[in-house]
Amino acid sequence: MKERVILHADINNFYASVECLHRPEIRNRPVVVGGDESLRHGIVLAKNYAAKATGIRTGETLWQARLKCPGLVVLPPNYPLYLRYARFARQIYADFTDRIEPFGLDEAWLDVSGGDGVLTADTIRERIRRELGVTASVGVSYNKIFAKLGSDIKKPDATTPVSRENYQTVAWPLPVEELLYVGRATRAKLRSYSIHTIGQLAAAPLSFLHGIFGKVGDVLHAFANGQDQSPVMRLNEEALIKSIGNSTTTPRDLTCDEEVKIILFVLCESVCARMREHGFLCRTVAVSIRDNTLFCFERQSKLQAPSHISGEIAGVAMQLFRQHHNWLKPIRSIGVRCSELLPANGPLQLTVFDDDARDKLAALDETVASLRKRFGHFCIQRASVSADRPLGSIDPKGDHVIHPVGFFRNGMLK
């Protein structure tokens, strides 16, 4: 087989760059995009180079950022705008290949096998700069993992090839956490075995890694040695979705079942509306809870029948919560995730006794969705949700952030 040529394009400081593009007056000042502090979402989501120079880091709280940099410009996120730019970027990629695998909003893998990788990468960068007014870093390699490493090496607006000839000098000296799927926990574990760089990880025996991490150990070994074989998926949104979920850090810590119920209803409505938009039913509902000590867990349960009815799913979610949470600590964040999706228009075994009531509930959800589309999210609310204005006044669907789709979704770990 001929060697693959894979690009990984990463738009530099995506949110902040797009904001600066639209507000020329702040271009040269330190800028961060951050969540709403009044709703306790006040962390740095993105920053520009001026802000980076003051030592601000993504993920830290806005008050910490302001301490480091007086005069910092903090902007609220404008997701529809970012989404528009992400689509523009994908249109550019689509001129080069049909194998595009988005990874979050601002990153994408491109399979351009058969072409000259570095030349294509330079052309793409040039077009993004000229047509969109933002810059991108592109990694060029023979597998997805090294391509992603490459795009992180030189910023902004640069092309970095990681080839079979040079990966040992380019990729291996990098700290191990640069590797995809080495997060905080894995890094800590690796460090305890004195593995600090990707090269050290690559040199570690497979059996040793397998012993520590199980299957993930095999994957890490393959990643570090550039043996990743995973293909670049074709751009096909439907096939990518394995589960639909929504979580929120609540405006204040929750202390009783009633408050949890409000949040669960809000989240389930958002998840169900999204399932409806994508034409899915789900079989499994999972609830994740994070308390004020940041301890978190997730529990799931199977539905009696596939559903996208918000009332039903919220009922199951609430039952799960009641079963598994003991209220020793107040709750900071709750998530609901629906998985085992199946197409809503696929074959469905009808039932004898309860279809009428369910049809009505489905019609109700449908009506609420169309009202919200025309008159805004808050035009209609459940009575229980409007009982507590601050809690009920979050719109997780409208405010939502698109997270990168998991790398392992095509089941390579199975």
Added chain:
Amino acid sequence: MLIAIPRQKFFEQLMVVTKTAASKSTIPSLEGVYIEIRPLAEDSAKITATAANTEMIITASSIYTVSEAKEVSAFALVLPVKIQDVVRRLPGETIQLLFDRENFAVTVFGQGHEARAQSEFRIFGFDPQDFPGTPSFTAPDLCLQMKSPDLRRALRQILFAISADESKPAFTGVHFRLLAEKLVLASSDTFRVATTSCRFSEFSHLKEGVGSFLAPGRLLQECVRTFGEGGRFQTEQTVTLKTERNKLLLESGEVMIFSRLLDENYPDVERVLPKEFAGSSAILTGELIACLERALVLTETGSPVLKFTFEKDGLTVKASSRYGKVQDRVAAKGEGADLEISLNARFLLDMLKVCEGEEVIFRHTGPNRGVLLKDDLYEEFRYFLLPIKS
């Protein structure tokens, strides 16, 4: 104490109960079989075998002619279910049981054809005091007597449609409803409903207002296995059914099955069965079974969905999957409107396999609506199956 009894009879008695013994229990004696021996005369004794799990208790007793007896007096112990296998494999027609009263153990001897060929098993049992007693039915609310082949037939016609889903407990049971001279049985797993009835000969209604009850499906499956023709243990031709508050007893000859009734609401089944039909189709049962099984070959595992086209002179069954396509046609006598509908073929086969008549009659009400099936032999047996909406 020593007794000698016929091996085969004892084996069959054990067979009736051992399947019910709890497979894993925190009370070890629940995993075994309770055996009680009571001498009746010089040369006869009554042996009672009982097994229990958290859902039900089954007991079978039988009077044995004892060919050899020494120091026989009433005695009980709990033996592991392995006793059944031991009795099955022992040589000879007669086996000797030597009980060790102090240690709750038994030594079983089997004599081969030759004088010197002998098997000897010593089996360790348990103290029987942990074993649950059988509930008493002193003042039953309801007492019915039925012919056991008739009850077996009725149960077979509906038991396949109960649900195995413990999250819908009502649907794991069979609903019984008392009418003037018959007992109406219904089962459903919410995708389909099966209903039939069974005649009873004697009836006493000791408490007013007990007209219906919900019995666990597991227990009734045991009844089919045990009572009447095809049953493993010789029982009488009649079955007595008694309820008392939340308890149920089914008794036939020397076999008794006890259980708790399910305390759940059951929907009105009669209400959901259609009364008016757009068309009907009569098909030979055997032909239809063969046709469905052929078509099923090409369906995906776990999705046994077939497309049915009912016409005046025939039924066409179609399936397609990544393996290919199949089209299978059987003769049918159709009346009224034609119909195209998708059905779960496994659900259909469940019913067809218990049909005893020549023909099965489909009655339909329209696309995406349920079909009602009938066996031409039994007027009371009806099966209502909801289609698959595609």
